[in-house]
Amino acid sequence: MRGLMASVYGSALGVLLPRGCAGCDRPDDVLCDDCCILFGRTLARPVPGTTTGLCYGCGEYEGAVRRAILSWKDHGDEECDGRFAGLFADLACRGDVARPGERVALVPAPSSAASMRTRGRWHMRDLAARTARLLSARGIDATCLPVLRSARLSSKSVETTSAAQRAERIRNSIVVVDAMACRRRELIIIDDIMTTGSTLRRCVAELNDAGGTVRAALTLGHVPERAASRLDGNAENLLAARE
Numbered sequence: 681m682r683g684l685m686a687s688v689y690g691s692a693l694g695v696l697l698p699r700g701c702a703g704c705d706r707p708d709d710v711l712c713d714d715c716c717i718l719f720g721r722t723l724a725r726p727v728p729g730t731t732t733g734l735c736y737g738c739g740e741y742e743g744a745v746r747r748a749i750l751s752w753k754d755h756g757d758e759e760c761d762g763r764f765a766g767l768f769a770d771l772a773c774r775g776d777v778a779r780p781g782e783r784v785a786l787v788p789a790p791s792s793a794a795s796m797r798t799r800g801r802w803h804m805r806d807l808a809a810r811t812a813r814l815l816s817a818r819g820i821d822a823t824c825l826p827v828l829r830s831a832r833l834s835s836k837s838v839e840t841t842s843a844a845q846r847a848e849r850i851r852n853s854i855v856v857v858d859a860m861a862c863r864r865r866e867l868i869i870i871d872d873i874m875t876t877g878s879t880l881r882r883c884v885a886e887l888n889d890a891g892g893t894v895r896a897a898l899t900l901g902h903v904p905e906r907a908a909s910r911l912d913g914n915a916e917n918l919l920a921a922r923e
């Protein structure tokens with residue numbers, strides 16, 4: 681409801697006041713050119729269990745990138761959907777994760793029921809569906825396959841929870857609801873932020889167990905490793921991140 685109200689309020693306000701860039705507040709733009717450049721990188725971190733072994737990121741999760749993602753995700757700035765879908769489509773092509781003529785399914789990372797209530801939607805599903813349409817327009821047979829669910833994941837922010845606690849909470853909370861739909865499919869996981877990678881690793885494991893082949897993961901922002909490592913008490917993650 682709060683998400684819905686934020687959206688309604690945001691739309692009503694937009695009629696009265698010109699909006700500013702989600703990243704830097706520059707007037708009259710959803711995401712200005714300077715901020716788009718910050719999202720135009722091809723960051724890569726290891727994610728075991730995928731055929732490329734990688735999670736690609738559009739930018740470092742700091743400064744304007746962080747502000748834009750938080751504005752979109754937690755403050756109902758749904759106008760960013762179009763820009764972010766375009767960034768994901770560009771990243772998929774730059775990373776050579778999908779080529780014209782290929783058939784792939786984009787699997788959005790799950791949200792908890794609590795955070796979906798707060799936001800009024802499953803933000804990653806909407807973004808994956810939009811990204812799939814953009815990839816289809818580029819000749820890639822892409823669809824959105826929203827098969828992952830999170831039952832008990834707390835909506836606490838990543839900054840306030842230790843990685844060890846977070847990993848433990850996630851351990852048994854991500855499930856595939858339609859294994860048949862995953863079998864022998866080429867899959868790409870779509871998520872907003874990669875912190876230590878524990879959520880992504882769990883998603884990959886569940887999709888592999890369901891018979892899918894996960895090519896890679898894509899995120900809008902990678903939390904810089906120095907910040908992620910502070911959150912992470914697990915030496916294994918540190919080693920994996922440096923490989």
Ligand SMILES: [Zn+2]
Nearest residue numbers: 701704712715
């Ligand atoms: Zn900007």
